[in-house]
Amino acid sequence: MCAIARVLIIWKVTMFAITLGEDGAELRPLEPRHAGELLAHIDRGREFIGRYVGLPDVVTDLESSRAWLRSYADKAATDTGRLYGIWTDGELVGGVLFRTMDVEHGSAEAGCWLEPSAVGKGLVTRAIRVIIDWAIRDRGIHRVEWHAAAANEASVAVARRLGMTRDGVLRESYLHKGTRLDMEIWSVLAPEWQALQGVR
Numbered sequence: 001m002c003a004i005a006r007v008l009i010i011w012k013v014t015m016f017a018i019t020l021g022e023d024g025a026e027l028r029p030l031e032p033r034h035a036g037e038l039l040a041h042i043d044r045g046r047e048f049i050g051r052y053v054g055l056p057d058v059v060t061d062l063e064s065s066r067a068w069l070r071s072y073a074d075k076a077a078t079d080t081g082r083l084y085g086i087w088t089d090g091e092l093v094g095g096v097l098f099r100t101m102d103v104e105h106g107s108a109e110a111g112c113w114l115e116p117s118a119v120g121k122g123l124v125t126r127a128i129r130v131i132i133d134w135a136i137r138d139r140g141i142h143r144v145e146w147h148a149a150a151a152n153e154a155s156v157a158v159a160r161r162l163g164m165t166r167d168g169v170l171r172e173s174y175l176h177k178g179t180r181l182d183m184e185i186w187s188v189l190a191p192e193w194q195a196l197q198g199v200r
Contacts, residue, residue, distance in 0.1 A: 020126045023088065027127050030085035030095055032073055035066035038085075041092040045115030052149045053113055054176065072097065079103055079139075084131060086114070086123050093118035096127040098135065106142035106190075108135055112158070119154070125161050132162070133197065136190045143189055149174065150182040159186035163196045 018027040042059045050056035059065045075081030081101050086094040094114035101108040110132060112124045135141040146164055148155035164186040172180035
């Protein structure tokens with residue numbers, strides 16, 4: 001049994017946490033009850049996280065943190081998105097999500113963020129690998145997309161490490177802090193993912 005399969009079995013049984021490796025990192029659902037933790041985490045890395053994503057502009061106080069988490073609880077309830085936190089040594093340091101999820105059409109868009117203390121440890125790659133595997137195996141998702149600002153080298157590197165294909169660039173399509181950014185679109189299809197994971 002492959003490591004991802006073992007992790008998915010553990011996840012289904014516990015529904016609380018997935019170990020992401022031997023460094024104490026865990027992937028857990030990020031829920032409205034974590035509003036204070038999320039706000040503290042965003043405050044620790046607000047400028048760094050906000051270089052390419054708008055999350056720090058949305059989570060500015062406890063109520064906005066709770067509202068954003070509620071919006072993803074609603075998405076989970078309607079099967080249109082998912083949100084997970086990455087914890088190391090008991091502290092929330094980042095997250096991964098399906099920003100959109102269309103089970104009927106078999107497509108989803110994955111994303112991530114990290115605070116500076118968690119960068120360079122492979123946490124996002126490991127966490128995204130788990131949620132993509134779940135989406136394809138358990139939810140029947142056929143295409144998972146990854147959108148990254150072309151200047152965001154770390155995010156582009158994650159797409160490459162995951163074996164995604166660069167579909168193209170949407171030129172100046174994302175207005176962020178008054179600047180129009182080129183967005184790279186990467187994707188992986190279910191048969192490609194299964195081949196990458198050694199599934200026959």
